[in-house]
Amino acid sequence: MEAPQYVAARVQSALAEDERTHELGIRVDVRGGQLFLRGRVTGEERRLLIADVAREAAPGLTVRNEIVVMEVRDPEPGQEETL
Amino acid sequence: MRELRIAAVGDVHLDESLRGRYRVHLRDIGEHADVLLLAGDLTRHGTLEEARVVADEFRDLPVPVVAVLGNHDHHSNHPAEIAAMLSEVGIKVLHDEAVVLDVDGARLGVVGGKGFGGGYAGKCASDFGEPEIKAFVGHTKRIADRWRVALKELDADRRIVLSHYSPVKDTLIGEPLEIYPFLGSYLLAEAVDAEGADLIVHGHAHAGTERGVTPGGIRVRNVALPVLGRAYGLYRL
Ligand SMILES: [Fe+2]
Ligand SMILES: [Fe+2]
Numbered sequence: 278m279e280a281p282q283y284v285a286a287r288v289q290s291a292l293a294e295d296e297r298t299h300e301l302g303i304r305v306d307v308r309g310g311q312l313f314l315r316g317r318v319t320g321e322e323r324r325l326l327i328a329d330v331a332r333e334a335a336p337g338l339t340v341r342n343e344i345v346v347m348e349v350r351d352p353e354p355g356q357e358e359t360l
Numbered sequence: 361m362r363e364l365r366i367a368a369v370g371d372v373h374l375d376e377s378l379r380g381r382y383r384v385h386l387r388d389i390g391e392h393a394d395v396l397l398l399a400g401d402l403t404r405h406g407t408l409e410e411a412r413v414v415a416d417e418f419r420d421l422p423v424p425v426v427a428v429l430g431n432h433d434h435h436s437n438h439p440a441e442i443a444a445m446l447s448e449v450g451i452k453v454l455h456d457e458a459v460v461l462d463v464d465g466a467r468l469g470v471v472g473g474k475g476f477g478g479g480y481a482g483k484c485a486s487d488f489g490e491p492e493i494k495a496f497v498g499h500t501k502r503i504a505d506r507w508r509v510a511l512k513e514l515d516a517d518r519r520i521v522l523s524h525y526s527p528v529k530d531t532l533i534g535e536p537l538e539i540y541p542f543l544g545s546y547l548l549a550e551a552v553d554a555e556g557a558d559l560i561v562h563g564h565a566h567a568g569t570e571r572g573v574t575p576g577g578i579r580v581r582n583v584a585l586p587v588l589g590r591a592y593g594l595y596r597l
Contacts, residue, residue, distance in 0.1 A: 296405065299404055299405050299432065299435065301566075302566035302567060302586065304536075304567075316566075316567070317566070317567075317586045319373065319378065319585075320377065320378070322377065323377075347585075347586055347589060349381075349382070349385060349585065349589070349590065349591050350589060350590045350591065351385050351388075351590065351591060352367075352385075352392065352590045352591055352592055352593075352594055353590070356590065356593075356594065357365070357392070357594035357595065357596060358593070358594065358595050358596070359363075359595075359596040360558070360559060360579050360595055360596060360597055
């Protein structure tokens with residue numbers, strides 16, 4: 278059986294190099310026969326696409342998509358910083 | 361001289377699917393800021409189609425826009441064309457050079473460029489060995505040298521350095537230690553510390569931390585959109 282570290286590395290490269298994703302900011306871990314994806318992205322479609330690419334790179338593993346969709350907020354008064 | 365209000369964001373990573381979704385957050389920017397700085401990774405793949413979206417999102421704003429490109433903007437090997445498209449809509453794109461903006465009589469100087477990696481003092485790549493390593497380190501060294509010259513020659517009331525890669529480790533907290541050499545280089549901070557600046561802003565480290573400081577005491581802000589969680593950071597100088 279392929280060591281989980283190599284599977285994780287392959288998924289990480291696929292996310293970075295696949296032209297559908299080019300995603301460098303996702304954390305990939307293989308634990309207990311499952312593939313965990315964690316990080317923040319800007320939309321639900323993107324979250325699902327990343328899981329698709331990961332699944333193709335690691336067939337046979339259950340993908341746990343723990344990526345969070347980040348909503349961009351308007352800057353609020355009081356969040357500005359005086360340097 | 362009055363305070364200057366700096367808005368800054370990086371890593372918006374726009375593509376056609378996000379068209380118009382960022383711009384809604386810019387409707388009041390004229391009330392909040394005097395300038396908007398874009399810290400690179402404006403596109404996802406560095407294509408001209410994506411650059412068109414970037415140009416449309418940031419055109420015709422009530423404040424001047426100054427940008428640098430990021431590694432994603434280089435991916436399709438069209439950085440010059442992307443910069444030209446942004447320039448056409450009035451965005452000033454810096455490539456290891458300076459611009460001085462007049463804000464109600466105050467001269468705001470911005471020195472900017474993509475920056476590059478290599479790591480941080482004591483734990484970094486050095487200019488030694490195979491040509492591939494020398495090319496990697498040499499790229500960062502040349503950039504740092506150009507920033508030093510640009511800062512030395514800069515005549516302005518307030519001085520900001522705009523980068524994509526991080527000059528310090530402080531703003532990387534949250535990123536895995538193993539990838540620090542790909543997130544930035546201390547050579548960038550060293551150059552800025554030598555010539556002085558009031559603020560450094562950068563992006564690239566999506567999982568990092570907003571606030572840091574150089575060894576010489578210059579404030580550093582990581583304005584990557586996923587770090588900020590808000591449309592842009594606002595800093596008064
Ligand atoms: Fe980025
Ligand atoms: Fe980047």
